[in-house]
Amino acid sequence: MTQYTSTVQAGSELFSRVERIVSRTPVADIHTHLYDPGFRSLLKWGIDELLVYHYLVSESFRAGPWDYDRFWASSTSQQAEWIWNRLFVAQSPLSEAARGVITTLNALGLDPRAGDLAALRQWFSLRSSEKHVEQVLEVAGVESICMTNSPFDPEETVYWRETPRRDPRFVGALRIDPLLLHWKEARTTLKEQGYDPGDSLNDTAITAIRRFLEDWTRRIESRYCMVSTPPDFAFPADTDSAWILEKAVLPHCREHGQAFAMMMGVRRGVNPQLRMAGDGVGQADLTALAALCRGFPENRFLVTCLSRECQQELVILARKFPNLHPFGCWWFNNTPQLIEETTTLRLDLLGTSFTFQHSDSRVLDQLIYKWKHSRAVLTQCLTRAYTQLGGAGWVPTDIELERDVRRLLGGSFDEFLLGDRAGRFESEVSRAS
Ligand code: HDL
Numbered sequence: 001m002t003q004y005t006s007t008v009q010a011g012s013e014l015f016s017r018v019e020r021i022v023s024r025t026p027v028a029d030i031h032t033h034l035y036d037p038g039f040r041s042l043l044k045w046g047i048d049e050l051l052v053y054h055y056l057v058s059e060s061f062r063a064g065p066w067d068y069d070r071f072w073a074s075s076t077s078q079q080a081e082w083i084w085n086r087l088f089v090a091q092s093p094l095s096e097a098a099r100g101v102i103t104t105l106n107a108l109g110l111d112p113r114a115g116d117l118a119a120l121r122q123w124f125s126l127r128s129s130e131k132h133v134e135q136v137l138e139v140a141g142v143e144s145i146c147m148t149n150s151p152f153d154p155e156e157t158v159y160w161r162e163t164p165r166r167d168p169r170f171v172g173a174l175r176i177d178p179l180l181l182h183w184k185e186a187r188t189t190l191k192e193q194g195y196d197p198g199d200s201l202n203d204t205a206i207t208a209i210r211r212f213l214e215d216w217t218r219r220i221e222s223r224y225c226m227v228s229t230p231p232d233f234a235f236p237a238d239t240d241s242a243w244i245l246e247k248a249v250l251p252h253c254r255e256h257g258q259a260f261a262m263m264m265g266v267r268r269g270v271n272p273q274l275r276m277a278g279d280g281v282g283q284a285d286l287t288a289l290a291a292l293c294r295g296f297p298e299n300r301f302l303v304t305c306l307s308r309e310c311q312q313e314l315v316i317l318a319r320k321f322p323n324l325h326p327f328g329c330w331w332f333n334n335t336p337q338l339i340e341e342t343t344t345l346r347l348d349l350l351g352t353s354f355t356f357q358h359s360d361s362r363v364l365d366q367l368i369y370k371w372k373h374s375r376a377v378l379t380q381c382l383t384r385a386y387t388q389l390g391g392a393g394w395v396p397t398d399i400e401l402e403r404d405v406r407r408l409l410g411g412s413f414d415e416f417l418l419g420d421r422a423g424r425f426e427s428e429v430s431r432a433s
Pocket residue numbers: 033228263266276279330331360362
């Protein structure tokens with residue numbers, strides 16, 4: 001009887017069962033930078049947008065000459081041609097993001113080998129955004145998409161003032177980085193929007209910030225509230241960030257049933273010349289997360305970390321705090337090797353009480369490759385896990401496989417948000433004592 005196998009027998013009967021169920025289980029994509037088609041130009045799609053994805057921008061600069069100004073002064077289609085030639089013509093598209101373009105084009109029935117960007121542009125140009133959304137969601141197997149909605153982004157807030165016709169599959173998620181990380185600037189925005197917090201952090205500021213959060217939460221029908229934090233984010237701490245988080249944001253989340261999502265360990269602007277492509281990674285101090293989970297048991301924390309080194313500590317913290325839900329293999333972790341490593345770690349220590357992946361897609365068509373690539377790794381991880389379970393004498397039925405996969409692809413996320421886990425946990429503990 002196989003007790004443990006680190007390699008998966010692809011093509012085995014179990015592998016085939018798992019692969020079939022993973023491929024047909026619809027995904028709730030809990031973090032993306034996509035927009036409802038009602039937001040018109042904010043929803044990016046097509047070959048040029050695929051090629052100028054910031055992951056590919058940074059990769060294309062690996063070969064000189066590094067003429068940043070000339071690149072940024074050129075048009076999107078010129079940038080796309082430049083990237084195509086460097087990453088797809090001068091070498092094989094071996095990186096995850098470059099391979100993703102190939103996966104996506106083939107899945108849409110297009111031939112990347114033709115290398116004719118003009119013909120590809122023509123194909124995309126003939127499609128309406130609504131029709132393209134239907135096809136991409138169908139091909140990608142995605143049933144819902146959390147957007148990233150920032151009340152600090154004037155390009156976006158203009159649409160909310162028009163109360164856009166909404167596609168219910170595109171779910172709101174309130175993004176508040178400036179509020180927590182750049183209070184001096186954020187204060188100006190709040191004042192401009194009619195929430196005058198005054199000049200110091202006191203009860204007046206709390207009232208203004210909470211009204212701001214409440215109005216935006218309602219306006220976008222937010223699923224959760226999110227921030228990305230730098231490696232040195234500290235809590236508790238004598239900082240504006242810690243004060244606003246404790247006095248305004250976490251009480252708001254408790255009152256409005258909002259989980260608080262933290263994406264931890266991003267170093268913004270490591271190379272400013274690469275603009276959005278210039279961000280880097282640092283090891284987050286997760287003692288701050290432990291303090292938040294411990295100090296605010298009625299708040300629920302959705303967390304993903306950017307550094308590989310943080311992944312085990314995050315999983316172990318999740319074992320200590322029922323109000324902590326790890327999710328996704330974020331950004332630089334979104335590679336087959338690190339998805340497999342992280343997911344195996346999580347399955348071994350958390351079972352299915354986490355969310356396997358989010359796509360972080362910025363371009364609609366990316367949903368296709370990000371979920372095709374991730375599903376392939378999930379199939380590997382689950383086949384290994386069920387092989388081990390079988391070796392222990394417990395062979396899962398298809399119903400059980402479907403249940404488990406649904407949990408990993410959005411079901412555990414829903415349960416965590418709706419289950420008021422921390423409250424129920426508290427009541428169970430208090431009843432027992
Ligand atoms: O802060 C974030 O939400 C990150 O996901 C950044 O947007 C990053 O640029 C990204 O797209 N990562 O995949």
